[in-house]
Amino acid sequence: MFIPHTDGERERMLHRIGIGSLEELFLSVPAEHRFPQLNLPPGLTEMEAVGELQGLAWGNENTRDLVSFLGAGAYNHYIPAAVDFILRRGEFYTAYTPYQPEVSQGTLQAIFEYQSLIAALTGMEVCNASHYDGATAVAEAVNMAYANFRGKRSKVLLSPALHPQSIETVKTYTTGSPIALTACEIEPLGDPDQLLPLIDNQTALVVVQYPDFFGRIFDYHNLAQVAHQAGALFAVAINPIALGILTPPGEFGADIVTGEGQPLGIPLSYGGPYLGLFATKTEYVRKMAGRLVGETVDNRGLRAYVLTLTAREQHIRREKATSNICTNQGLMALASTVYLSLLGKHGLKKVAELCYHKAHYAAEKIAEVKGFQVLTEQPFFNEFVVKCPKPAKEINADLLEYGILGGYDLEEAYGSIMERSLLVAVTEMNTREDIETLVDALAEVTHD
Amino acid sequence: MNIPNQLKYTSNDEWIKIDGNIGTIGITDYAQEQLSDIVFVEVVVSVGDQVSKGDSCATVESVKAAADVYMPLSGKVIEVNEDLAGTPEQINSDPYGAAWMVKIEISDPGEIAGLLDAAGYQKHIQEKG
Numbered sequence: 001m002f003i004p005h006t007d008g009e010r011e012r013m014l015h016r017i018g019i020g021s022l023e024e025l026f027l028s029v030p031a032e033h034r035f036p037q038l039n040l041p042p043g044l045t046e047m048e049a050v051g052e053l054q055g056l057a058w059g060n061e062n063t064r065d066l067v068s069f070l071g072a073g074a075y076n077h078y079i080p081a082a083v084d085f086i087l088r089r090g091e092f093y094t095a096y097t098p099y100q101p102e103v104s105q106g107t108l109q110a111i112f113e114y115q116s117l118i119a120a121l122t123g124m125e126v127c128n129a130s131h132y133d134g135a136t137a138v139a140e141a142v143n144m145a146y147a148n149f150r151g152k153r154s155k156v157l158l159s160p161a162l163h164p165q166s167i168e169t170v171k172t173y174t175t176g177s178p179i180a181l182t183a184c185e186i187e188p189l190g191d192p193d194q195l196l197p198l199i200d201n202q203t204a205l206v207v208v209q210y211p212d213f214f215g216r217i218f219d220y221h222n223l224a225q226v227a228h229q230a231g232a233l234f235a236v237a238i239n240p241i242a243l244g245i246l247t248p249p250g251e252f253g254a255d256i257v258t259g260e261g262q263p264l265g266i267p268l269s270y271g272g273p274y275l276g277l278f279a280t281k282t283e284y285v286r287k288m289a290g291r292l293v294g295e296t297v298d299n300r301g302l303r304a305y306v307l308t309l310t311a312r313e314q315h316i317r318r319e320k321a322t323s324n325i326c327t328n329q330g331l332m333a334l335a336s337t338v339y340l341s342l343l344g345k346h347g348l349k350k351v352a353e354l355c356y357h358k359a360h361y362a363a364e365k366i367a368e369v370k371g372f373q374v375l376t377e378q379p380f381f382n383e384f385v386v387k388c389p390k391p392a393k394e395i396n397a398d399l400l401e402y403g404i405l406g407g408y409d410l411e412e413a414y415g416s417i418m419e420r421s422l423l424v425a426v427t428e429m430n431t432r433e434d435i436e437t438l439v440d441a442l443a444e445v446t447h448d
Numbered sequence: 449m450n451i452p453n454q455l456k457y458t459s460n461d462e463w464i465k466i467d468g469n470i471g472t473i474g475i476t477d478y479a480q481e482q483l484s485d486i487v488f489v490e491v492v493v494s495v496g497d498q499v500s501k502g503d504s505c506a507t508v509e510s511v512k513a514a515a516d517v518y519m520p521l522s523g524k525v526i527e528v529n530e531d532l533a534g535t536p537e538q539i540n541s542d543p544y545g546a547a548w549m550v551k552i553e554i555s556d557p558g559e560i561a562g563l564l565d566a567a568g569y570q571k572h573i574q575e576k577g
Binding site for chain 1: 488490492507509514516
């Protein structure tokens with residue numbers, strides 16, 4: 001439990017700095033801003049507050065009541081009941097790595113298992129204890145690559161088919177730094193080979209997404225090779241479910257793999273908390289941000305877990321650390337660990353196959369509806385781009401009347417170059433009937 | 449504690465061996481003892497770099513701390529100990545020999561007067577306690 005300062009302690013502190021009261025401490029804040037009128041309604045009882053919040057919650061639409069074809073980075077997958085049950089056990093139910101971590105062997109073991117699973121899934125050698133979400137993990141990859149070259153290479157190439165929110169987050173992280181981003185000036189739906197001529201000996205990192213934001217699956221062997229020939233690092237942002245059937249990035253030259261871990265047993269929850277996956281090669285481990293749990297033996301020769309290589313972290317290395325962030329999503333990492341353990345290798349493959357086949361069935365059916373065209377020509381995983389006969393925003397509003405949460409309106413992120421374009425996601429949660437309902441609804445809402 | 453007479457020192461626990469206009473740089477026996485078991489070293493300058501006195505030239509990491517190594521003098525880097533990264537424990541076992549880090553061509557001999565001699569360094573670490 002967190003125990004705040006006692007009155008006695010406060011008095012001693014105030015006395016030490018030579019002031020008489022806490023108010024004196026804030027005198028430099030202009031008086032009119034010191035105690036602003038908040039104009040709050042009177043307090044409620046717990047029962048009243050719960051009633052009010054419940055009322056607000058009922059105003060939301062949710063994926064239990066609607067049939068969802070919305071993805072764009074967050075996916076509606078089935079979450080086995082055991083995930084939540086284990087998560088809520090008192091021994092685990094904290095978002096924090098304990099301040100004396102080695103006392104909590106169970107927490108450390110869970111993180112170690114998580115790291116091992118993600119390393120195996122991505123084909124990488126080392127995985128940290130996680131970041132906030134997929135977007136911040138990409139930003140940490142950029143930080144790491146820049147640190148790896150000690151500032152001697154400052155160019156970072158972001159694929160235009162990277163999640164737009166990842167691009168935004170990288171921009172935020174690198175504001176005011178010497179890192180120069182190259183992104184988005186090229187056609188988002190183009191081929192990743194358009195990145196090739198942009199790679200040079202100033203490039204620290206090339207970042208692609210796999211499957212990309214539009215669901216497409218590309219073979220990145222060549223791109224990785226060209227990046228390496230120029231001396232740059234190569235990072236791949238993944239959807240972990242897709243790796244149930246796709247070649248792990250470690251096998252085609254990734255130096256860093258990041259990803260959004262939400263599909264692994266974490267609810268949509270209006271955007272968070274999610275889970276940032278981050279894995280790399282052993283040779284870069286000292287430049288990696290975040291916490292790292294290692295397995296060792298204690299003084300009796302028994303297996304034990306410790307936080308390791310902590311001299312990388314900002315509390316020791318201060319301003320020289322690659323990142324100022326060591327916070328991880330311990331609880332969400334545990335959820336993904338339980339999820340992956342329950343499904344196993346074959347279960348994960350099965351989920352990925354279901355997503356793949358159902359999405360392809362949906363694409364085939366939608367292409368048959370008059371006025372609709374599937375723009376995705378490449379192999380894709382569980383998401384594809386549909387050109388609609390009218391603005392996607394209007395289609396989505398109409399679909400809601402049918403109890404369907406439509407796709408992601410690409411015009412929202414990309415403007416008019418993506419007008420009337422809908423990104424449709426399909427998961428194992430969508431039945432054949434759901435897909436047929438969508439197809440019928442699309443025909444009805446667009447027929448003259 | 450070993451503080452060889454023929455070397456010069458900084459108050460930040462670097463040593464430099466001066467042969468004519470060539471300076472060889474490492475960290476002292478006292479520094480390695482304070483850091484304890486060294487598990488990682490990275491020289492952050494490259495051959496040909498012009499570096500100034502006080503610039504960071506290497507990072508050393510032990511099981512309990514990370515420390516920067518700074519240039520005792522200004523100059524041009526002419527050699528880097530490439531082997532050291534693979535055997536960082538040599539900083540503990542042979543800080544003045546195998547664990548040298550960087551060699552420079554000294555560009556401003558006037559700066560040498562600002563370094564400590566063995567007696568001065570001995571006094572400095574005694575005062576630090």
